[in-house]
Amino acid sequence: xxxxxxxxxxxxxxxxxxxxxxxxxxxxxxxxxxxxxxxxxxxxxxxxxxxxxxxxxxxxxxxxxxxxxxxxxxxxxxxxxxxxxxxxxxxxxxxxxxxxxxxxxxxxxxxxxxxxxxxxxxxxxxxxxxxxxxxxxxxxxxxxxxxxxxxxxxxxxxxxxxxxxxxxxxxxxxxxxxxxxxxxxxxxxxxxxxx
Numbered sequence: 001x002x003x004x005x006x007x008x009x010x011x012x013x014x015x016x017x018x019x020x021x022x023x024x025x026x027x028x029x030x031x032x033x034x035x036x037x038x039x040x041x042x043x044x045x046x047x048x049x050x051x052x053x054x055x056x057x058x059x060x061x062x063x064x065x066x067x068x069x070x071x072x073x074x075x076x077x078x079x080x081x082x083x084x085x086x087x088x089x090x091x092x093x094x095x096x097x098x099x100x101x102x103x104x105x106x107x108x109x110x111x112x113x114x115x116x117x118x119x120x121x122x123x124x125x126x127x128x129x130x131x132x133x134x135x136x137x138x139x140x141x142x143x144x145x146x147x148x149x150x151x152x153x154x155x156x157x158x159x160x161x162x163x164x165x166x167x168x169x170x171x172x173x174x175x176x177x178x179x180x181x182x183x184x185x186x187x188x189x190x191x192x193x194x195x
Contacts, residue, residue: 008122008159008174011182018190019130025192026135027084032193034075035089036124040154041068043117051110057161064154071147078143094195095120097184101177107166114162115174119181120195121155127194 022029044065048058079086098120102112125148132144162170 008118008155009178010122010126010185011178012185014123014126014130014185015190018127019134021190021192022127022131023134027082028192029131029194030075030079030082031084031087032090032092032191034072034079034086036092036194037068037072037075038089039092039095041065041072044068047113047117050113054110054161054165060157060161064157067150067154071150074143078140092193092195093188094123094184097188098177098181101180111162111166111169111173112177114158114165115170115177118155118158118162118174119177121151121158123181123185124194125151125155 042065044061048061048065052058076086098116102109102116128144128148128151132141132148135141135144159170162174166173
């Protein structure tokens with residue numbers, strides 16, 4: 001984890017079993033990764049659409065969507081090079097479990113979506129970093145190191161907006177959501193995917 005997200009700590013580190021499975025079934029991880037990048041781009045655009053009046057957020061989310069779409073293009077190129085196709089999205093129980101925590105009143109919904117996004121980016125950063133040090137292919141290691149750095153920046157962006165938007169509420173809500181995130185990591189089966 002880089003300094004940008006130092007205020008957010010994962011309460012449950014990724015199991016060594018995840019990296020073993022990810023390396024053994026890397027093609028599945030790649031396909032899941034492409035779906036994650038697709039959903040990250042769509043999520044940024046949905047944040048822009050849902051909260052157009054938050055100062056600076058629309059432009060930040062437009063930039064984020066463009067960056068995530070670029071990552072999607074890069075992952076799709078790797079899939080094609082390996083003779084793989086994207087296929088249908090099998091879903092992500094981890095992200096779904098976190099999204100289920102988002103409260104519905106407008107004010108709470110924005111804060112929760114920002115914090116859930118920060119946690120997802122932090123977990124993604126951790127796992128992409130694990131790939132960057134464990135994959136045998138040096139090009140893939142470099143690719144995942146760059147993406148891990150990007151995820152760290154994305155998480156910091158979401159956290160920064162959460163702190164601007166609701167500075168008095170962030171710490172308590174983030175602590176609660178971090179406990180939920182850890183519970184999901186501990187209870188969900190390990191799978192060959194980013195989450």
